[in-house]
Amino acid sequence: MLLRDALAFAVSRLATAQVPSPRLNAELLLRFTLSCDRAYLHAHPERELTTEEIHLYQQALSERSSGMPAQYITKHQEFWGMDLLVGPAVLIPRPETEHLIETVLPLARAGSNSRIADVGTGSGCIALALASELPSAEIHATDISAEALEIARANAARHQLERRIHFHQTDLLHGLDAAGFDFVVSNPPYVGEHEQDEVQLEVRKFEPRHAVFAGPTGLEVIERLIPEAQVALKPGGWLVIEISGTIVAQVRRLLGGWDEVQIIADLQGLPRVAAARKP
Numbered sequence: 001m002l003l004r005d006a007l008a009f010a011v012s013r014l015a016t017a018q019v020p021s022p023r024l025n026a027e028l029l030l031r032f033t034l035s036c037d038r039a040y041l042h043a044h045p046e047r048e049l050t051t052e053e054i055h056l057y058q059q060a061l062s063e064r065s066s067g068m069p070a071q072y073i074t075k076h077q078e079f080w081g082m083d084l085l086v087g088p089a090v091l092i093p094r095p096e097t098e099h100l101i102e103t104v105l106p107l108a109r110a111g112s113n114s115r116i117a118d119v120g121t122g123s124g125c126i127a128l129a130l131a132s133e134l135p136s137a138e139i140h141a142t143d144i145s146a147e148a149l150e151i152a153r154a155n156a157a158r159h160q161l162e163r164r165i166h167f168h169q170t171d172l173l174h175g176l177d178a179a180g181f182d183f184v185v186s187n188p189p190y191v192g193e194h195e196q197d198e199v200q201l202e203v204r205k206f207e208p209r210h211a212v213f214a215g216p217t218g219l220e221v222i223e224r225l226i227p228e229a230q231v232a233l234k235p236g237g238w239l240v241i242e243i244s245g246t247i248v249a250q251v252r253r254l255l256g257g258w259d260e261v262q263i264i265a266d267l268q269g270l271p272r273v274a275a276a277r278k279p
């Protein structure tokens with residue numbers, strides 16, 4: 001089969017399966033199958049695919065048609081300009097989470113040698129972005145999931161940041177130094193089970209449930225994290241967490257005793273990050 005024909009077939013197969021942006025997905029999966037860039041696809045429409053390549057491409061198309069996110073097929077996602085490994089054990093890093101990095105950086109750069117804890121590190125995206133931007137920061141990353149930490153460690157090694165980040169398999173901040181941190185940052189699970197129907201089917205079906213859903217209301221992890229962060233932070237230290245519009249009012253209430261509470265909106269104008277300073 002010619003490359004051009006394989007691509008045309010794939011676009012129609014993905015469109016029939018109601019995959020959004022079928023051409024983009026067809027090209028992405030063909031680039032993944034052939035380990036090539038987009039320019040190569042366009043320069044070689046007459047290239048004959050091998051039987052093995054056709055088989056691999058069909059397999060990728062059938063996974064994508066079942067709703068599996070392309071990132072779990074290609075095993076890669078970009079975050080903060082870094083290519084990260086991902087797999088079904090971790091949440092796929094979202095562009096909105098870059099707002100959290102943008103919030104932390106100026107605060108951290110105003111001080112020196114920050115100690116930072118990233119709670120629920122998943123792929124390690126937040127810890128890695130902060131380690132790459134803040135060369136003198138000491139970073140600790142926690143996750144309850146051993147499989148997620150394995151991926152986060154692999155990402156740290158790929159970016160030569162493994163000596164900068166200390167990984168801990170633990171519940172939130174358990175076992176980390178009390179009053180030892182300048183920053184506690186986190187993109188915790190914050191979706192409530194009552195919101196299930198509003199969550200995309202792809203997310204519900206393929207992303208780790210404990211990474212997305214916090215419990216019945218969505219607040220269950222954050223309401224434990226806030227008092228734990230209060231213990232872990234030095235006086236004047238910052239808590240910076242990702243949130244959603246559904247829980248913003250409750251998060252404000254939970255941050256009642258904190259100083260300089262700020263809610264930062266994302267590009268859609270929705271509340272996305274809460275930052276607050278320990279008195």
Ligand SMILES: C[S@@+](CC[C@H](N)C(=O)[O-])C[C@H]1O[C@@H](n2cnc3c(N)ncnc32)[C@H](O)[C@@H]1O
Nearest residue numbers: 091093120121122143144171172187188189211
């Ligand atoms: C929403 S994901 C965020 C992953 C990553 N930080 C990101 O921004 O893409 C939440 C992460 O928190 C972890 N997690 C859930 N409950 C936890 C807990 N009690 N203690 C530590 N980590 C937890 C999950 O395993 C998951 O990796």
